[in-house]
Amino acid sequence: MAIMSVWSAQAILLLLVPSYFIYAKWRRKTYPLPPGPKGWPIIGNALDIPLTSMGPVYASWAKLFGEIMILLTGDLVLTSPIGSSIISASALGQTIIIIDSYDVAIELLEKRAAKYSSRPRAIMAGELMGWDNVFAIMPYSDRWRNHRKRLVKYFRPDANGISVHSPRAYEFVHRLVLDINETPNELYDLVRHTVGGLGLSLTYGLPIQRRNDPLVKFADTIARILSDNIIPGKYLVEVLPALRYLPSWFPGAGFKRYAESVRWMSTDFKIQPYERAVEAFETEGAQPCFVSDSLASFESREARAVIEEIQDVAATIYVAAADTTTDAILSFIYALATHPELRKKIQNEIDTALTDESGSLRLPTFEDQEKLPHLTASVMESQRWAPVTPIGVPHLTTEHDVFDGYFIPKGTVIVANQWSMLNDERVYGPSPHSFNPDRFITSDSDGPEGAVKVNPSIRHPNRIAFGFGRRVCPGSHLAQSTLWLTAACLLTLFDFEMPLSEKADYIGPDGKVDQRFDPGLLCQPRRYSRDIKVRSSKAASLLEGLRMGM
Numbered sequence: 171m172a173i174m175s176v177w178s179a180q181a182i183l184l185l186l187v188p189s190y191f192i193y194a195k196w197r198r199k200t201y202p203l204p205p206g207p208k209g210w211p212i213i214g215n216a217l218d219i220p221l222t223s224m225g226p227v228y229a230s231w232a233k234l235f236g237e238i239m240i241l242l243t244g245d246l247v248l249t250s251p252i253g254s255s256i257i258s259a260s261a262l263g264q265t266i267i268i269i270d271s272y273d274v275a276i277e278l279l280e281k282r283a284a285k286y287s288s289r290p291r292a293i294m295a296g297e298l299m300g301w302d303n304v305f306a307i308m309p310y311s312d313r314w315r316n317h318r319k320r321l322v323k324y325f326r327p328d329a330n331g332i333s334v335h336s337p338r339a340y341e342f343v344h345r346l347v348l349d350i351n352e353t354p355n356e357l358y359d360l361v362r363h364t365v366g367g368l369g370l371s372l373t374y375g376l377p378i379q380r381r382n383d384p385l386v387k388f389a390d391t392i393a394r395i396l397s398d399n400i401i402p403g404k405y406l407v408e409v410l411p412a413l414r415y416l417p418s419w420f421p422g423a424g425f426k427r428y429a430e431s432v433r434w435m436s437t438d439f440k441i442q443p444y445e446r447a448v449e450a451f452e453t454e455g456a457q458p459c460f461v462s463d464s465l466a467s468f469e470s471r472e473a474r475a476v477i478e479e480i481q482d483v484a485a486t487i488y489v490a491a492a493d494t495t496t497d498a499i500l501s502f503i504y505a506l507a508t509h510p511e512l513r514k515k516i517q518n519e520i521d522t523a524l525t526d527e528s529g530s531l532r533l534p535t536f537e538d539q540e541k542l543p544h545l546t547a548s549v550m551e552s553q554r555w556a557p558v559t560p561i562g563v564p565h566l567t568t569e570h571d572v573f574d575g576y577f578i579p580k581g582t583v584i585v586a587n588q589w590s591m592l593n594d595e596r597v598y599g600p601s602p603h604s605f606n607p608d609r610f611i612t613s614d615s616d617g618p619e620g621a622v623k624v625n626p627s628i629r630h631p632n633r634i635a636f637g638f639g640r641r642v643c644p645g646s647h648l649a650q651s652t653l654w655l656t657a658a659c660l661l662t663l664f665d666f667e668m669p670l671s672e673k674a675d676y677i678g679p680d681g682k683v684d685q686r687f688d689p690g691l692l693c694q695p696r697r698y699s700r701d702i703k704v705r706s707s708k709a710a711s712l713l714e715g716l717r718m719g720m
């Protein structure tokens with residue numbers, strides 16, 4: 171009996187395995203890949219894949235390569251593409267799918283998250299330079315899940331959606347406005363230093379100097395090297411992984427020699443600040459932080475593994491938080507410096523809401539958000555108009571899928587074109603390339619005559635700007651809180667102007683990213699000159715009060 175059942179099991183297997191492959195092949199044949207540009211043999215679309223202005227270029231593909239509509243006009247038959255919310259391309263055998271619509275992003279990245287939540291292999295930055303401990307680039311796995319859980323637990327929001335770390339955000343933002351008052355020409359570096367310092371303080375609890383803090387400088391150097399080397403397409407080894415086995419001395423293996431020369435950085439950044447944090451726990455000046463909080467709630471797993479995990483997550487925080495939040499703040503300042511009429515409108519709103527009966531002005535707090543709808547709308551609009559991550563961070567599929575009649579193979583790189591979703595006229599109204607916070611404003615029927623509020627029925631840009639599904643940004647509450655508070659404090663205290671010749675939209679008239687912005691993976695206005703002054707005597711006395719209290 172037993173032998174019979176082994177035989178029949180084998181026979182079934184013999185029949186099933188080939189049938190599975192035939193079925194898989196048939197399915198691939200039955201369902202085509204989504205439409206997209208025609209590629210060359212072997213290299214596919216490798217020469218078409220944009221390395222700059224990706225958001226608008228991919229959006230133009232979505233318009234161009236959709237289904238064909240046939241128009242009959244008299245004897246004439248015209249064909250016109252009607253666009254597609256999902257398109258595909260390939261580069262050296264790697265399939266890439268670009269999602270151009272919010273609804274499709276929700277369907278695939280959120281509702282079918284179990285298949286769409288991995289990340290493409292990062293050979294240069296991860297495997298060769300040693301940053302594979304950063305969970306933002308880890309594949310979908312238990313290791314990633316454990317790391318992410320730790321970060322989510324610490325960076326949670328309160329009941330009003332504000333980061334639980336808002337007291338530390340106040341401390342750093344108040345320091346920032348004092349520093350800008352002292353050296354307004356250093357605005358760019360001061361914002362960077364403040365955001366980095368806040369991230370490191372929350373992670374390691376170490377005291378951070380107001381300027382030129384050595385830990386912030388070290389972290390900043392490292393983050394720049396990492397972000398320069400994570401650019402897709404920069405290294406051939408990303409598409410031909412076998413190249414990673416070339417010996418370092420081999421001609422053309424310069425990438426390996428470079429990776430080896432900077433590999434120490436990933437180890438040092440993981441170990442050094444962690445050890446300093448642990449030593450500093452008992453010393454004066456150290457504050458509660460991610461490391462102290464995580465070590466206090468040790469779980470039953472082996473100690474060494476837990477410590478490694480805490481070190482890894484701690485190292486992830488700076489690299490994920492610093493550039494992104496800095497860029498969001500700099501884009502906001504750029505937008506308001508080039509739209510003086512909007513800035514004045516918001517400052518009037520601030521004066522009305524924050525001036526007490528005796529006529530003195532106070533600094534804004536998170537409790538003021540509802541009283542400052544124009545300010546909140548302008549923060550939302552800056553995230554929509556110049557999104558920090560125009561094409562998000564790519565996901566990778568871990569199973570075959572079929573969507574809307576299209577085949578999406580396992581191992582496909584999925585790009586969510588956030589820029590395109592944030593420029594959807596059907597959602598955000600006409601002229602989406604222009605900076606116009608009023609698109610988020612509506613009348614408030616519960617308030618006094620003429621009162622306005624943020625329109626809750628227009629999709630909040632944060633719903634798109636922080637990504638989707640199981641990989642959605644776990645630092646979004648801290649980022650939003652820091653951005654709103656910085657914007658509110660800056661507008662309360664300062665006037666900032668730029669020559670009108672410097673005014674530009676993120677997207678220029680040619681449909682590409684304007685030269686005043688970085689056209690790469692992160693959107694950042696290039697260094698700009700502007701004139702910053704304290705805006706009134708009330709603002710000056712507020713700054714003086716703040717200085718005395720520090």
Ligand code: HEM
Binds near residue numbers: 307487494645648
């Ligand atoms: C304005 C500021 C920020 C923006 C626009 C932003 C945006 C994003 C986006 C688009 C993703 C990818 C989501 C996806 O794959 O679908 C992401 C991931 C991530 N972000 Fe942020 N982020 C910001 C600030 C922060 C901050 C302050 C932190 C840390 C406290 C943080 C930590 C992370 C981490 C760890 C990931 C990787 C998540 C994973 O792979 O599971 N981010 N962020």
